[in-house]
Amino acid sequence: MDPIRVALVNDYEVVVRGVAEMLRSYHNRIRVVELDANKQVNHRVDIALYDTFAATRGDQAAVRELASNPLVGVVAVYSWTLDPAHMEATLANGAGGYISKGLPASGFVAALEAIHADGERIHAGRKDISAVVMGDWPGREGGLTEREAEILALITQGLGNTQIAERTHLSINSIKTYIRSCYRRIGANSRTNAVLWGIEHGFQPDRVRITNPEPKPGSVETRARA
Structure with missing residues (x-):
């Protein structure tokens, strides 16, 4: 076959x-x-x-x-x-x-x-x-999980939290949790910093x-x- x-x-x-x-x-x-x-x-x-x-x-x-x-x-x-x-x-x-x-x-x-x-x-x-790790995604080498990377990619594209929740079928609270953990991993203290980091690290x-x-x-x- x-x-x-x-x-x-x-x-x-x-x-x-x-x-x-x-x-x-x-x-x-x-x-x-x-x-x-x-x-x-x-x-x-x-x-x-x-x-x-x-x-x-x-x-x-x-x-x-x-x-x-x-x-x-x-x-x-x-x-x-x-x-x-x-x-x-x-x-x-x-x-x-x-x-x-x-x-x-x-x-x-x-x-x-x-x-x-x-x-x-x-x-x-x-x-x-949580234990499944397959494929690849932007930011993986920087320690981001795929979900965190996905949220950061959407932030980099200019989407707001409500839009991201609709796109990913996650709750607003879940989105906020992922954003906080993402910021900690990349050392960002604001959305602007996160977007700049995303642009510099292949998130477009x-x-x-x-x-x-x-x-x-x-x-x-x-x-x-x-």
């Missing part, structure tokens, strides 16, 4: 590269043929995996756009948010699958295979996500397409950049 052809989609190059790296050990089952940061998928793929990290364009619009692309077989959303109503709304919006970031890599790959085979569409996985969305239609096993090469 041929590997499933996958495009990875997010506004941040480091995020899609991190997911690609996580899938390297499964190259005989999953072939990453394209990484898209703020770009439309332009190769025929079985699955476009949409990572919701700091989705500055908004999940609903991005999912609808991907689902309408004739080159995409099905859209799968990759997210921390496990609210049942939100997951069902995402499917109703055009996604063909929903995968929790709480799954281990093996479960993640199995979920992609199930979605490709028109099997189970929602793969919620474990609820204890990228605009790049990385393609590799016929990759060597486990590799992703930069072929085109805009």
